[in-house]
Structures are given as structure tokens and as C-alpha cells.
Amino acid sequence: MLVLGIDTSCDDTSLALLQDGKTLLSNVVSSQVDLHRVFGGVVPEIASRKHVELIDGLYRETLKEGGIPESSVDGIGVTAGPGLIGSVLVGLCFAKGLALSLGKPLIAVNHIEAHAMSIFLEREVEFPFIALVVSGGHTIMLLIQGFGRYRVLGSTRDDAAGEAFDKIAKYLGIGYPGGKVIEDLSAKGQGDYVTFPRPMADEKNYDFSFSGLKTSMINYIKKYGVTEDNLSNIMASFQEAAFDVLVSKTTRAALDHGIPRIVVGGGVASNGRLRQVFTERCKKGGMEALFSSPEFCTDNGAMIARVAYQYYSEGATSSLNVAGYSRMKIR
Structure with missing residues (x-):
């Protein structure tokens, strides 16, 4: 079974071809970082x-890299949300057009679930597990019972963790x-240089706040000001405070639910220090922390294809009338 995965949820245009849920034939990602750098953040309209300019050419590149004709594609998976709605709609409309023209089924995928399940591109994980998806746009904790079977335990009440990092860097x-x-500055600094607050760390819920x-x-x-001499120490202290909250609340959720496995996904999950803190804390608590390779932590079509493959193999496809959405229903 050959599944095409399409993701345009934010500023990366990505398409991938996945065979039988295991073999990645191609995974093409076009980043817009250089376009948005001057603004210090993603500009939705840009x-x-x-995405409109790039998506057709990248589709052809994905087929070429995979070495297959488009007629060989069995199903088309695409992010339907959450994300920047204008960006989401570009990929969703493109996928609908492909599905209609090729006579192939469409599989709409939740972007958050795809991040949580990206680990399955590289290894199998026993259910249930606690998943933390942490990125520039999302910070959300899930109890995963299986593909399509999950419950939201908590989420950020304001800024996502990665969003707070971007705003500080812009400031x-x-x-x-x-x-x-x-991350690069913090690697040279001391995480205990400043004792920043740990918001909501002591509250019994599993929500986050980074504002x-x-x-x-x-x-x-x-x-106090910032100088070249203390910048790395201040950044390391800020990063440590954010990661302390992410790790402590997620490990507590795992202990509360009696689940010894934690999967961490999303762009921030590629941070080496976050991985280190999670690994150390989980080891002390008799738990296991699992991470995808960095290339599958950031937005990518491969993770969309993996979830779409699972749904399609179980006979679950989507109508061409499926709507895109910007936010995930939390409660």
C-alpha cells in the first residue's frame, strides 16, 4: 500500500511517499525560514x-524521488488541522484535487496526532502511552490508546512553549x-544562573502556561540588562525553567495513569537538552522516554502518511467535503 502524505500546516511545505507504513520512499520538505526571518516569526499570509507557489512542483519532486508514477499512489493523506488555516487549506485543497483526478481515497489527518505518532515511522511503541507534542504552535499532552484513540489531558492556556522561545528571541x-x-546559546550557559518561575508546576491539572x-x-x-557575557546564562536559565515544567507535568501524568512510556514529538522535541532532561527524569521514575529522529520532529509529510496509512488500512477514509480547521478541540 502506497500512501502520499501532505502537510502545509504552518510554513513548511512537505510531501512524502510511504509504502506499507514502513518504507519511506521520499520525504520532501521546503522551509520558509528565510522568508519569515526578517519578521521574527511566521507571517500567515506569506x-x-x-505554499501555493511550491506545492505542485514539490509533488512532482516527491514522485520523482520515490521513483513511482502517480497512478501507483493508493491513498492521499493530508493535514486538515490544526494549523494556520490559510496554509492548511492549500494542502487540503490540493489533496482533494488529486483524490478527485486520480480516483483515490482521501484521508484527513489531525496534525497533533501525526506528531504524537511520528515515532511509528521508526519503531513500534506499546499502547497506551503518554504523548507530549511541543512546538512553536502547540503544547498539548495526550493519553494515547491507539491510532485515532486518544484523549487530551492538558494543553497550554496561552503561549505554546516554542512560541515563547521565538518571542523572547525576537524581543x-x-x-x-x-x-x-x-538552544545553541544555552549550551554555553548555566541553567541555574537565574531562578525563573515554573508556571503552574504545582497545580494538579496537566495544563501549561508560558506567557x-x-x-x-x-x-x-x-x-538587570543583558550583555555578551551573561546572555548564554540567562538563555540557559529560561530554557531550563520551561523544560522543567514540561517534563515534571508529563512525568506526573504518566505516574498518575500508571503508564511507563512517554513519547515526545513536535519541533521542540529535537532540542538536545529537553531530550536529556526527559531521559534522566524518566529513568529515575522507572519510565521510558521516546523521541523521533529530529527530521521527524519538525513538520513533515511522512508523519501524515503514517497516520493516513493506518486509517486507510482500517477502512477509514474521508469525504471530499471534509473541512479544514485552525484549532483542535481541547475540552
Whole structure:
């Protein structure tokens, strides 16, 4: 079974071909980082227009790299949301057109679920498990019972973790994407240089909040200033505070539910320090922390194809009338 996966949820245009849910024939990703760098963040209108320009050419490139004709595609998986709605609609409309012209089934995929299940591109994971999806647009915790069988345990009440990183980097003018810049600076700094607050860390729910941490960071900089000598230490302290909350709440959820497996996905999951903290804490608590390879943490068509393959193999396809959506229903 050959499935095409399409993702245009934010600013990356990505298409992939996956055979039998295991063999990745191609995974083409076009980044718009250079377009949005001058703004210090993704501009939705620019992102959606660029998707329109790129998607057909990238589709042809994906087929060529996979070495197959388009008639060999059995099913077409595509992100239906959540994401920037203009961007989502570009991929969704393209996928609908392909499905109609080729006479192939359409499989609409939830972008969050795809991040949580991207681990299955490389290995099998026993159900149930706790999944944390953490990126520039999302911070959400799920209890996963199987493909298409999950329950939201908690989410951010304001900024996503990656969003807070990008906003701090933009405020300081140190570069974009902010998460990668802060990770590189933090590697040279001391995480205990400043004791930033751990928002909502002691609350019994599994929700997150990063707006207050961001404000605390900005207030510290306004009061004490930032220099070339202390920048790395301040960034490391900020990163440590954010990761402490992510790890402590997720591991607590795993313990509360008696589940010894945690899967971490999304762009921030490629951060080496986050992986280290998760691995160390889980080991102490008798749990296992699992991560996809960095290439499958960021937005990619392969993870969409993997979920779409599972749905299609179980006979679950979508109507051509399926609608795109910008937000995931949390409650």
C-alpha cells in the first residue's frame, strides 16, 4: 500500500511517499525560514501564498524521488488541522484535487496526532502511552490508546512553549527561529544562573502556561540588562525553567495513569537538552522516554502518511467535503 502524505500546516511545505507504513520512499520538505526571518516569526499570509507557489512542483519532486508514477499512489493523506488555516487549506485543497483526478481515497489527518505518532515511522511503541507534542504552535499532552484513540489531558492556556522561545528571541533580536538560537546559546550557559518561575508546576491539572515565564524573562532583562557575557546564562536559565515544567507535568501524568512510556514529538522535541532532561527524569521514575529522529520532529509529510496509512488500512477514509480547521478541540 502506497500512501502520499501532505502537510502545509504552518510554513513548511512537505510531501512524502510511504509504502506499507514502513518504507519511506521520499520525504520532501521546503522551509520558509528565510522568508519569515526578517519578521521574527511566521507571517500567515506569506506562508499560505508560498505554499501555493511550491506545492505542485514539490509533488512532482516527491514522485520523482520515490521513483513511482502517480497512478501507483493508493491513498492521499493530508493535514486538515490544526494549523494556520490559510496554509492548511492549500494542502487540503490540493489533496482533494488529486483524490478527485486520480480516483483515490482521501484521508484527513489531525496534525497533533501525526506528531504524537511520528515515532511509528521508526519503531513500534506499546499502547497506551503518554504523548507530549511541543512546538512553536502547540503544547498539548495526550493519553494515547491507539491510532485515532486518544484523549487530551492538558494543553497550554496561552503561549505554546516554542512560541515563547521565538518571542523572547525576537524581543532580544538574537535571531530566528528562536528555539534553535536559544538552544545553541544555552549550551554555553548555566541553567541555574537565574531562578525563573515554573508556571503552574504545582497545580494538579496537566495544563501549561508560558506567557508568565516569558514576561518574567523580559522583566529580568529590563531590570538587570543583558550583555555578551551573561546572555548564554540567562538563555540557559529560561530554557531550563520551561523544560522543567514540561517534563515534571508529563512525568506526573504518566505516574498518575500508571503508564511507563512517554513519547515526545513536535519541533521542540529535537532540542538536545529537553531530550536529556526527559531521559534522566524518566529513568529515575522507572519510565521510558521516546523521541523521533529530529527530521521527524519538525513538520513533515511522512508523519501524515503514517497516520493516513493506518486509517486507510482500517477502512477509514474521508469525504471530499471534509473541512479544514485552525484549532483542535481541547475540552
